[in-house]
Amino acid sequence: MRQIIRKISKIVDEMTAYLLCIGATDINIQIENNQQDFKISIRSNYGKNQKLRIEDMIRDLNTPRTEEIEGCYGDLVGGCNLGGELHLVGMMVDKAEIKNIDSILEIILYKKK
Amino acid sequence: MGRPQDIIIGYLKILKEPGVLITDYIFIGGIGAAFVNCGLLMLVSLSFLALLRINITGVSIAAIFLMGGFALFGKNILNIWFIIGGVFLYSRVQKEKFHKYIYIALFGTSMSPIVSEILFSIDRPLWVRISFATVVGITIGFVLPPLSTYLLRVHQGYNLYNIGFTSGMIGTVFVSVFKSFGFSIGSNMFWSTGNNIIFGIYLFLSFISMIILGYYLNGKSYMNLKSIFSRSGRLVSDFVLQEGFGVTLINMGLNGLMATGYIFVVKGDLNGPTIGGILTVAGFGALGKHIKNIFPIFIGVFLGGLIKIWNINDPAILLAALFGTSLAPISGQFGFKYGIMAGFILSSVVLNVGILHGGFNLYNTGFAAGLVAAVMLPIIEAFRKESER
Numbered sequence: 001m002r003q004i005i006r007k008i009s010k011i012v013d014e015m016t017a018y019l020l021c022i023g024a025t026d027i028n029i030q031i032e033n034n035q036q037d038f039k040i041s042i043r044s045n046y047g048k049n050q051k052l053r054i055e056d057m058i059r060d061l062n063t064p065r066t067e068e069i070e071g072c073y074g075d076l077v078g079g080c081n082l083g084g085e086l087h088l089v090g091m092m093v094d095k096a097e098i099k100n101i102d103s104i105l106e107i108i109l110y111k112k113k
Numbered sequence: 114m115g116r117p118q119d120i121i122i123g124y125l126k127i128l129k130e131p132g133v134l135i136t137d138y139i140f141i142g143g144i145g146a147a148f149v150n151c152g153l154l155m156l157v158s159l160s161f162l163a164l165l166r167i168n169i170t171g172v173s174i175a176a177i178f179l180m181g182g183f184a185l186f187g188k189n190i191l192n193i194w195f196i197i198g199g200v201f202l203y204s205r206v207q208k209e210k211f212h213k214y215i216y217i218a219l220f221g222t223s224m225s226p227i228v229s230e231i232l233f234s235i236d237r238p239l240w241v242r243i244s245f246a247t248v249v250g251i252t253i254g255f256v257l258p259p260l261s262t263y264l265l266r267v268h269q270g271y272n273l274y275n276i277g278f279t280s281g282m283i284g285t286v287f288v289s290v291f292k293s294f295g296f297s298i299g300s301n302m303f304w305s306t307g308n309n310i311i312f313g314i315y316l317f318l319s320f321i322s323m324i325i326l327g328y329y330l331n332g333k334s335y336m337n338l339k340s341i342f343s344r345s346g347r348l349v350s351d352f353v354l355q356e357g358f359g360v361t362l363i364n365m366g367l368n369g370l371m372a373t374g375y376i377f378v379v380k381g382d383l384n385g386p387t388i389g390g391i392l393t394v395a396g397f398g399a400l401g402k403h404i405k406n407i408f409p410i411f412i413g414v415f416l417g418g419l420i421k422i423w424n425i426n427d428p429a430i431l432l433a434a435l436f437g438t439s440l441a442p443i444s445g446q447f448g449f450k451y452g453i454m455a456g457f458i459l460s461s462v463v464l465n466v467g468i469l470h471g472g473f474n475l476y477n478t479g480f481a482a483g484l485v486a487a488v489m490l491p492i493i494e495a496f497r498k499e500s501e502r
Contacts, residue, residue: 003207063354068167071213072220073349075262076270088349 004113007070008038010078011089011109015042018057018086019105023047037094042107054105056086058098061107063090115145124149129233132187132226133301134472135428137385139185140305147185147385154184154193158219165212171351171361171399176219178396182389183223187475192225192232195247199254206255214258220276221257224284225250227473230298253283268486270348271446273401274439277479284470284480291471298471304428305384312383316373316391323366323395331359338363345445346401353399365398368407372435375411379418379434381426390435397438406445406452407438413456421461433463436478440486447493459485 012029019027024044032039046054070092077085077092090096095110115123123146127138138147158180162173180188200218204211211218231246261279272278288298328335337356341364344350352361372394376387394402414434418425437459444452463481474480 064168066168066170066354067210068165068212068215069170069172069349069351071209071258072172072216072261073265073270073275075265076348087351087355091349 001113004038004111007074007077007092008040008111010074011092011111012040013078014085014089015040015107015109019044019046022050022053022057037110037112040107040109040111042105042109044105044107045103046105054100058100060086061090061093061096061098061109063087065094066091115143119143120145120149123147128189128191129229131230131234131301132189132192132475133230133299134226134467134475134477135186135304135386135432136226136301137186137303137305138189139308139385140303144308150189151181151184153190154188155181157190157193161215161219165215167212167215169353171353172216172349174353174361174365174399175396176216178392180219180222182392182396183475185385185389185392188222188225189229192228192250193222195228195250196221196224196254196257199251200257201254202251203255203258217258217261217276218254220274221254221261221280223276223280223474223476223479224253226475227253227284227287230473235296249287253280253287256283264483265348268483269490271442271486271490272439272479272482273346273348273397273441274436274476274479274482275348277436277439277474277476278483280474280476281466281470281480281483284474288469288471288473298473300467300472302428304382304386306382309377309383312388313373313377316369316383316388320366320369320373320395323369324363327359327362327364327366329359330362331357335363336360341403342405344401344403345442346403346406347442347446348401350401350442351399352401361399364403365395367404368398368402369395371404371407371411372438375434376431379415379425379431381431382428386428387431387435390432394435394438397441401445402438402441403445406441409444409449409452410434410438410440410456410459413437413453413458414460415456416453417457417460423464429464429467430460433460433478433481436476437463437482439479439482443486443489443493447497451489451493455485455489458489 024046027044030041077088093109093111097108099106123142127142130141155177158177197218200214201211204214228246228250232242261276264279265275337360341352341356372391414437437456440455443455462485463478466481467477
């Protein structure tokens, strides 16, 4: 349990850094500790001319779940990497739902326990 | 490359050899036996991945090639199991699935020579040697997972051989303890020569066939190759997941050609250790390395060879150039000049760290690269102009 809590906080850390890097000024993060999984809901705006980086983010967060890579390299997520590890976040979460409506990003990440 | 009975005799010699750096299995057991060992270890790695139902990604390819490469100088079918067993035990204790740690287990066999050293070089009864080797091997495997994930933070993924860095640390501690009990540790220098033509043909044909196959699998195109070249290569740049298998195969072939070409340019020897290095460079063509980010490292080591006190084709310097490409992400992220600088510094550091772990850590350059990255990164970050960020 301690390990997964550490990973959830690292994922939140990485997401926050990335969103700030793309010019977010208003980020809301909600974490639900459910029986089966953790659900991280993020609502954020972003700066101008970030279309490519949003596309990168959507592609990276949808990287297939890869537990064996998480075991080996999961600790690279978070810290002060300025948002370069989103594909690793994608490998660590079981499902990612991303909506981009009226310049507001709604991201929901699920990680099974 | 030899009659079956010669291969068997040669293989038994390989199994009994401690394998500390630098032990060329081609020198010890002959070409046939060394390549049998190489094939066996690649099959073992592949079988593990198949048994654990792991999809083949860039990390898998890197691990399999690395196992094959080091099976030419240090790892063998006898000495790898103890460390893998230790990692397995760790996963049980943590109540986690073993497949989460499989790559740490495979990469972690870098410390296998310590097992062979205890089994075959200590003057004690057999049961004592077996017990001691088992305890040491399993202990190393057991501490690898937490240490390797922790030490990732030191170099932030800029050293592709993170387990080499971790094993160097563990090896340093173990060897220090051993020495304090009077255990003497010697080094090896078994280095075969005179096979450049046959190995050169074999390697060039292998890598060209990889490029041709990759070209066909990539829809008869070089699509996404530019995208690979644009990546820094920092961990975890899994090119198979990010760009596809076909183009990754092309990239691996190009890496292999460059690494083999380097050995010919500097008039080095193609043998177990250097072919091991070349296979590793090619294998990591699926996990971070490409010709654009490894070239500066080669240049850096080459320049070091021109002005420092050693020759550019000395064994340790050849290995420093090949395995030094573990710092490729530095040139990929910060640029050509920083890559050259990293290679230049690494070629000095790598010659001074082997004594710490007594040559037991086969990824000696990975250990040195971790130190170089840890020292260089904060300095680069501090002095890089804002416009370069």
